[in-house]
Amino acid sequence: MAKVKHEAAWYPLEPEETVLDGLLRQGVNVPHSCRAGACQSCLMRAVEGTVPPASQVGLKDTLRARNYFLACACKLPADAALEVAGVRELRIPASIVALESLSPDVLSVRLETATPLDYRAGQYVSLVRADGLARSYSLASLPREGTLELHVRLIPGGAMSGWLARDVRPGERVEIQGPAGDCFYVPGQPEAPLLLAGTGTGLAPLYGIVRDALEAGHTGPIHLLHGARDPGGLYLVDRLREWAAWHPNVHYWPSVLAGGGGDIQEGTLEALVLARLPKRPTGWRAFLCGNAEGVLSLRKKLFLAGFSLKDIHADAFLPSAPPAGRVAGAA
Structure with missing residues (x-):
């Protein structure tokens, strides 16, 4: 049976179970959202052991070189052992500075980060709450503006969107992870439609x-x-x-x-x-x-x-x- 070591404890994995599912099943709080390898909020780093290539698809070369992988896509061979660490070094402390209703169903959330975030308008980031809840949102802002703007769709019963709409006030502390995504403007060919x-x-x-x-x-x-x-x-x-x-x-x-x-x-x-x-x-x-x-x-x-x-x-x-x-x- 494969097993994963997380914060000094070993956790067994069921056959064909991902690292993310196995840890969550056993009560380990792991930030995650889409569970499809797109949002990258479940990133982990392999400290010891080998991760399958499929768990690194879509990651930047710099992340793969440092043994980062997507826990939601990582299925280990039988009897494999993997020691992992979280990705706190990839997160930036931030605070929510403004909330604005753009429509009955859309909330604008503006944040200030402790250090500047290197991104392009159109990419997305993961917003991570203090309890580890994470959701991914695209960036509507421009880097020169100094604050990040997210457009959050309000979903009935939504864990993150409900919290933002109901409980959050300016000054709330969160973390940002990212950016990721390839949907952004690249200068050149200024005449192209x-x-x-x-x-x-x-x-x-x-x-x-x-x-x-x-x-x-x-x-x-x-x-x-x-x-x-x-x-x-x-x-x-x-x-x-x-x-x-x-x-x-x-x-x-x-x-x-x-x-x-x-x-x-x-x-x-x-x-x-x-x-x-x-x-x-x-x-x-x-x-x-x-x-x-x-x-x-x-x-x-x-x-x-x-x-x-x-x-x-x-x-x-x-x-x-x-x-x-x-x-x-x-x-």
């Missing part, structure tokens, strides 16, 4: 990417499409309309599945995006954010429409996942 599409709080990274591109002097057309189930799910609409009025190359289209009218279009975001593409989208760059199913479907459709895969930058949002056998909770 940009397509930005997202649903729900998938607007957060796109909001930062548009501002980053404009500040970098991007002159090509920027097409921003944001989708929601109904008009109440849209937010920052007036601000984005102002951007489109101020910048001739910015085009903003809010859309809903039902209840559209005026300049709020009705239909699926995917259909609206594809309807606006030229027959040959040569040189276009795309940024896609939102629920995993929608992002992966649109990514495939854009590739089939003529986009190069290297020019499609996508970060799918995955909901927090409970341990096996528990009813799914919320973010």
Whole structure:
């Protein structure tokens, strides 16, 4: 039977059980969220023993070289022994400095970090509470602003979002881990058309990417499409309309599945995006954010429409996942 040593105690793992599931099953508090290897909030470091390559997929070379791995993706061979350490050295102390309601379902959370965070607008970080609860959120802010801005979707019964909306006051201490993600603007080709599409709080990274591109002097057309189930799910609409009025190359289209009218279009975001593409989208760059199913479907459709895969930058949002056998909770 494989076993893991964590903080001086050994914990046996069941066959095919991940390191994360085994530790959680035995009462060890390990920060985690998506349990799919995307958010990276369950990072650990191997002190002794060998981790399978599959548990390091998606990590930066610098992390792999230092024996970091994803506990949610780490299944050890039978009779293997692994000694692990947490990742406190990767976390930055932070404090929540402002909370603002952007809509009935979206909360803006601003944080100050003890040391500057090296990131690009559109990447995501893990927000870690004092008790170890962790959730990943995209960055809507720009590094020059000095504070980090997250857009948090309020979910009924959500552990993190409920705490932020109900209990937190400015000054609350937390930790930040990251950044991660490949959905950000890279200067160069300032004339290239940009397509930005997202649903729900998938607007957060796109909001930062548009501002980053404009500040970098991007002159090509920027097409921003944001989708929601109904008009109440849209937010920052007036601000984005102002951007489109101020910048001739910015085009903003809010859309809903039902209840559209005026300049709020009705239909699926995917259909609206594809309807606006030229027959040959040569040189276009795309940024896609939102629920995993929608992002992966649109990514495939854009590739089939003529986009190069290297020019499609996508970060799918995955909901927090409970341990096996528990009813799914919320973010």
